Amino acid sequence: xxxxxxxxxxxxxxxxxxxxxxxxxxxxxxxxxxxxxxxxxxxxxxxxxxxxxxxxxxxxxxxxxxxxxxxxxxxxxxxxxxxxxxxxxxxxxxxxxxxxxxxxxxxxxxxxxxxxxxxxxxxxxxxxxxxxxxxxxxxxxxxxxxxxxxxxxxxxxxxxxxxxxxxxxxxxxxxxxxxxxxxxxxxxxxxxxxxxxxxxxxxxxxxxxxxxxxxxxxxxxxxxxxxxxxxxxxxxxxxxxxxxxxxxxxxxxxxxxxxxxxxxxxxxxxxxxxxxxxxxxxxxxxxxxxxxxxxxxx
Amino acid sequence: xxxxxxxxxxxxxxxxxxxxxxxxxxxxxxxxxxxxxxxxxxxxxxxxxxxxxxxxxxxxxxxxxxxxxxxxxxxxxxxxxxxxxxxxxxxxxxxxxxxxxxxxxxxxxxxxxxxxxxxxxxxxxxxxxxxxxxxxxxxxxxxxxxxxxxxxxxxxxxxxxxxxxxxxxxxxxxxxxxxxxxxxxxxxxxxxxxxxxxxxxxxxxxxxxxxxxxxxxxxxxxxxxxxxxxxxxxxxxxxxxxxxxxxxxxxxxxxxxxxxxxxxxxxxxxxxxxxxxxxxxxxxxxxxxxxxxxxxxxxxxxxxxxxxxxxxxxxxxxxxxxxxxxxxxxxxxxxxxxxxxxxxxxxxxxxxxxxxxxxxxxxxxxxxxxxxxxxxxxxxxxxxxxxxxxxxxxxxxxxxxxxxxxxxxxxxxxxxxxxxxxxxxxxxxxxxxxxxx
Numbered sequence: 001x002x003x004x005x006x007x008x009x010x011x012x013x014x015x016x017x018x019x020x021x022x023x024x025x026x027x028x029x030x031x032x033x034x035x036x037x038x039x040x041x042x043x044x045x046x047x048x049x050x051x052x053x054x055x056x057x058x059x060x061x062x063x064x065x066x067x068x069x070x071x072x073x074x075x076x077x078x079x080x081x082x083x084x085x086x087x088x089x090x091x092x093x094x095x096x097x098x099x100x101x102x103x104x105x106x107x108x109x110x111x112x113x114x115x116x117x118x119x120x121x122x123x124x125x126x127x128x129x130x131x132x133x134x135x136x137x138x139x140x141x142x143x144x145x146x147x148x149x150x151x152x153x154x155x156x157x158x159x160x161x162x163x164x165x166x167x168x169x170x171x172x173x174x175x176x177x178x179x180x181x182x183x184x185x186x187x188x189x190x191x192x193x194x195x196x197x198x199x200x201x202x203x204x205x206x207x208x209x210x211x212x213x214x215x216x217x218x219x220x221x222x223x224x225x226x227x228x229x230x231x232x233x234x235x236x237x238x239x240x241x242x243x244x245x246x247x248x249x250x251x252x253x254x255x256x257x258x259x260x261x262x263x264x265x266x267x268x269x270x271x272x273x274x275x276x277x278x279x280x281x282x283x284x285x286x287x288x289x290x291x292x293x294x295x296x297x298x
Numbered sequence: 299x300x301x302x303x304x305x306x307x308x309x310x311x312x313x314x315x316x317x318x319x320x321x322x323x324x325x326x327x328x329x330x331x332x333x334x335x336x337x338x339x340x341x342x343x344x345x346x347x348x349x350x351x352x353x354x355x356x357x358x359x360x361x362x363x364x365x366x367x368x369x370x371x372x373x374x375x376x377x378x379x380x381x382x383x384x385x386x387x388x389x390x391x392x393x394x395x396x397x398x399x400x401x402x403x404x405x406x407x408x409x410x411x412x413x414x415x416x417x418x419x420x421x422x423x424x425x426x427x428x429x430x431x432x433x434x435x436x437x438x439x440x441x442x443x444x445x446x447x448x449x450x451x452x453x454x455x456x457x458x459x460x461x462x463x464x465x466x467x468x469x470x471x472x473x474x475x476x477x478x479x480x481x482x483x484x485x486x487x488x489x490x491x492x493x494x495x496x497x498x499x500x501x502x503x504x505x506x507x508x509x510x511x512x513x514x515x516x517x518x519x520x521x522x523x524x525x526x527x528x529x530x531x532x533x534x535x536x537x538x539x540x541x542x543x544x545x546x547x548x549x550x551x552x553x554x555x556x557x558x559x560x561x562x563x564x565x566x567x568x569x570x571x572x573x574x575x576x577x578x579x580x581x582x583x584x585x586x587x588x589x590x591x592x593x594x595x596x597x598x599x600x601x602x603x604x605x606x607x608x609x610x611x612x613x614x615x616x617x618x619x620x621x622x623x624x625x626x627x628x629x630x631x632x633x634x635x636x637x638x639x640x641x642x643x644x645x646x647x648x649x650x651x652x653x654x655x656x657x658x659x660x661x662x663x664x665x666x667x668x669x670x671x672x673x674x675x676x677x678x679x680x681x682x683x684x685x686x687x688x689x690x691x692x693x694x695x696x697x698x699x700x701x702x703x704x705x706x707x708x709x710x711x712x713x714x715x716x717x718x719x720x721x722x723x724x725x726x727x728x729x730x731x732x733x734x735x
Contacts (some may be wrong), residue, residue, distance in 0.1 A: 003663060039732060043392050043414035046732055057728045062713065062721050063703050128557055145493075151503075151560030153710045239504035240559050241710035242703050256385060258696035260729065 029272060035265035042260055050202040054266035063242060063250070064267070070157065071246045072276065075225035078164045082221055083214070085165065086172025091206075093173065094180040104177070111170035121236035122163040127148050153243030156236055160244050164231055168224075172217050178212035180206070222282060226275050247271040341632045343386075345402035346619075347378050354652040362639045369632045379392035380404055380506065383725050384695070391416035391624060398624040399633040402451065405618050406506075406686060406694050409442040413649060413692035417622040419445040423634050431643075431659045439687035440620050447622055449641045452649065454581045454617030455685035456514050458679065459588065461576050462600040464490070474612075475519070476605045477682040478545065479577060483553045486576050498547065498577040499566045502558040504706040509688065509698050510615040516540040517613035517686060518606040523701065524689040531668060532723045533716070541609070541715040545708050559709050571595055579604065581617060582682075585674050586654040601674060602682050616685035618658070650675060656682055696729045 036055075039048040058064045093104050125133050126149035134146040149159045183206060191201040226290065229248040232238060238245035238253070248271060255264030316400040326543040348355050359371050374483060375382040384407060390396040392414065403411060411417045424446055429437055436450035460472050468486050473479040483497035501507035516522060522536030524530055557565075563580055570578040571587060573594045578584075588599045604612035621637045623630050639645055643665075646657035656678065662668055663679045689697060702723040707713040713721070 041732060043388065043410075044732075045414070053728070057725060061725055062707070062717075133393075148557050148560065151557055153712065195376065215596075237504070239706060241504065241706040241712050243710070243712075245703075253699055254696075256388075257381060258693075258699050260696055263728075 010263070032265050032268050032272065032284045035261055036269045038077055040261040041259050050262055054263045058263075058270070064163060064270070066242050066245050067245045067250045068270070068274070070244060071226055071228070071248075071271075073191075074157065074164075074228055074244075074246060075222055075278075078161045078168070078225050079218060079221045081161070081165045082169050082172050083218055086092075086169045086176055086217070087210075087214075089169065090173045090176035090180055091202075094177055101270050107173055108170045110167050111174075113167070115167065115230040116234050118163060118167045119231045122159070123150070123235055126159055130250055130260060150236055151240050153241050156240060156243050160232055160235055162226065163235060164225070167231065168221065172221065175217045176210065177211060179210050183209045211289065215282070215289070219279065219282050219286075226278060227271070247274065338368055339629050339632050340372055341399035341404075341627070341629050341636060342372045342374055342397055343400040343636060344376055344398050346376050346380065347385055348649075348653060348655065354647060354649055357652075358640065358645050358648060362636060365639075366632075366635060369534065369635065371636060374398075387411070387416070388656060391626075394626055396624055396626055399627040399629055399646075401622050401624055402449055403620050403622055405436070405439045405616060405620060408440050408447050408620060408622070409690045410447070410565070410692045410694055411622065412442040412447040416625050417447050417629060418625060418627075418630065419447055420449065420634075421445055421572070425451055428478045431661060433658055433660060433683050435685055435687060436617050436620070436658050437620065439690060441615060442625065442692070448620035449620050449622070449637050451619045451621045451641055452646075452655045453658045453682050453685070454583075454656065455614035455678075455682045456510060456579055456604055456617075456683055457601050457614065458604050458612075459580060459584065460577045460600045461572060461573075461595065461598055462601070463598040464576055465600070472600060472602045473577075473605050476515075476607055479605050480547070480551050480553050482575055483551075487679070490734045494574060496555045496569065496575040497553040498579075499569050500554065500558055500579040501562055501563060501566060502544075502548075502554075502706075502709050503562050503565075504702050505562060506698060506702070507562055508702055508705055510617065512541065512544065512602055513615045513686070513688060514579070514613055514703070515544050519603065520607075520610060522728055524691065524697070525728075528691075530723050530726050530730070533720045538715050538719055541705065541708055541719065543607075544557050545703075545711065545715065548709065549711060559706070582656050582674075582678055583654065586672075591626060614681055614685040616687045618656075691730070691733060693729050693733060697726060700725045700729070 023223065037050055037052070039046055039050045039053075089107060093100065093107065125131050126144075128134060128146040128148045130152070131146075131149070132142070133149065137143045147155065150156050186211075187205050188201055191205050198203065226246075226247050228246050229252065232244050232246060232249055233252070236244040238249045247267060251264050251267040251271060254260050254267060258264075343359070345355075359373055363369065363371060376386055384404070387401065387403075387407070391411070401411075401417065403417075408417075412419070429446070432450050433453060436453055437446065440446055440448040440450065458472070465472065465482070468482075468489055469486065470482045473482050479498060485497060487497055492681065501511050501712060513523065516537050519536045519540040521534050521540055522531045523537070550557055561569075563584075565589065566575075566578050566580055567584045569575050570584070571593055572582075572672050582601075585599070585601055587593070588595050590596070604614055606612040619641060623633045623637070627633050641658065643657075643659055643662055646659055646662045647665055647668055649655045650657050650662060650668045654672055654675075656675065657663065657668075660679070660683065663676050668674055688694065691697060698724050704713070704718040708718045710713050725727070
């Protein structure tokens with residue numbers, strides 16, 4: 001009896017959270033799935049059943065495969081660079097030195113700048129004729145002619161990744177600094193007593209204790225990078241030749257510039273599936289990793 | 299008390315328009331028609347930034363208000379990007395109660411706006427007699443399902459600018475064919491030995507301008523994108539060949555630098571104005587800026603029609619802006635008066651003289667004052683009059699999206715012209731199928 005009422009209370013307490021999740025997460029996703037199976041052009045009053053038509057066309061469209069590739073490449077490379085760079089900067093800043101407070105505040109600056117401003121900033125830096133990057137490269141004698149950073153497909157995607165890394169590394173740094181602050185000092189002292197080199201104490205003390213937070217940071221950043229939109233929208237608009245067109249940019253163009261809600265929603269569904277799969281994979285890997293870690297140090 | 303017209307129009311715009319149209323055509327201009335009482339009405343005029351002196355439009359609006367003391371015009375400029383303008387229109391007009399009366403529309407939006415019911419058909423107001431004075435191609439672009447939806451305000455067409463001085467130095471003429479353009483660039487660049495001088499600059503960035511450029515290459519080779527029957531012509535040999543030529547200009551002939559893959563009109567204009575290019579494709583607005591005081595190329599620039607392939611003449615893409623009435627306008631009568639005024643010979647004369655904006659009425663090109671102020675305009679008239687509209691379909695934004703993506707992939711060397719056009723055709727047909735519903 002008592003147990004039963006306790007269970008009921010449990011469900012009752014869960015209800016608000018479940019209700020909000022259903023309303024804000026589940027419903028939109030279901031609507032998205034439903035829309036992706038319709039021909040719908042709202043202004044023209046077109047609303048018809050399409051079944052899998054959009055998916056059939058989408059899966060044959062080189063543009064879709066291209067933007068899927070761009071999305072994955074952009075996310076993988078920028079997250080990898082951000083975590084590596086963020087970890088090094090966090091290690092540096094976690095040391096006590098004169099001006100450490102200033103350095104920490106300064107490093108956060110790019111994160112505080114709105115993404116649209118960041119994108120415009122880098123747009124100017126990359127300009128072929130007027131940009132400061134080409135000016136420097138030419139003055140230092142590294143290149144003779146101006147490099148067309150945003151106009152060459154293979155360069156534009158990397159130019160965008162650099163801008164994204166510049167902008168979001170501070171986010172990684174903040175979270176990792178918080179993680180580093182939680183590592184007990186005496187563990188380092190114990191390691192030092194055992195004669196561990198600084199590299200050994202990094203690998204055997206810092207890294208294992210930082211693992212949970214590293215996992216969270218990577219997950220956050222990956223989900224964010226897979227949805228990349230604002231930076232690319234302003235910096236390149238997806239060009240040249242769709243070389244920087246991510247799935248969200250593609251979906252936006254079809255949904256809001258052409259009003260093809262059905263076809264655009266099919267792209268949205270694909271993006272949802274990609275984000276879901278990558279997140280699940282990361283969570284699974286993280287759990288395996290934890291299990292291994294816990295098993296090793298009983 | 300609000301006037302009868304405005305009340306009626308809120309409920310039955312079509313009926314009100316009919317009443318007004320009788321009046322507009324029957325009343326002598328200048329006196330206000332009896333249905334519009336002396337109460338003040340305010341109409342909202344939405345438009346993008348006009349190139350050239352912004353005061354020219356303001357002056358016109360003041361003149362209009364002076365002539366119609368009971369109408370106030372609120373001029374609301376839109377962002378400069380046409381994509382953003384389109385989005386603002388789409389969101390507000392689809393939502394209803396847009397608060398807009400007169401809309402300036404890019405020539406490519408009219409069929410879409412008409413099909414969506416965002417604008418009024420103007421057949422009762424814009425009579426065949428009045429229409430006859432406008433360039434027929436501008437009317438064609440404003441016609442959807444045999445109705446006319448907007449009045450041509452100003453016109454644009456792609457033209458070829460060239461350096462007169464350099465052509466003369468090497469004894470070359472403005473090229474009538476693309477093949478000759480390639481040859482001329484080789485000779486001049488070979489002779490000049492100036493690494494900072496480019497051959498031919500056009501707009502290859504992934505945006506609407508790329509469609510305009512590509513259509514010019516394609517149509518001057520006898521190809522096209524959409525046929526009048528709504529079927530595509532994307533994979534015809536003429537179309538494929540022309541698209542391959544665009545890529546070859548950059549990668550094979552090296553006549554155009556790789557930077558054209560990110561060039562828009564302004565990039566092209568700045569390069570040419572800085573003396574950095576022998577040829578450039580642009581709209582007529584660039585002329586005034588090339589010829590302005592202090593311009594390094596002043597007095598050295600020639601302008602003419604675009605080249606064609608072989609014996610074919612060049613074909614320019616029609617651009618420009620039209621004026622229409624929002625479907626939910628509460629003042630369609632006053633809105634029509636503003637449109638009539640802004641597209642009148644007198645207003646077009648002033649815009650042409652002061653801002654170098656090309657009028658849509660053929661007669662204005664013969665006006666001595668206009669000729670004196672803008673001597674290049676009469677020379678442009680045949681090019682403007684023969685420019686061809688982009689496909690008139692309510693699905694134009696989607697058509698453009700698909701083509702931009704594929705043309706851009708070809709220019710970047712990512713896909714062969716044929717593969718890209720086959721892919722474009724498949725996606726295009728998926729969209730155009732909706733037009734048959």
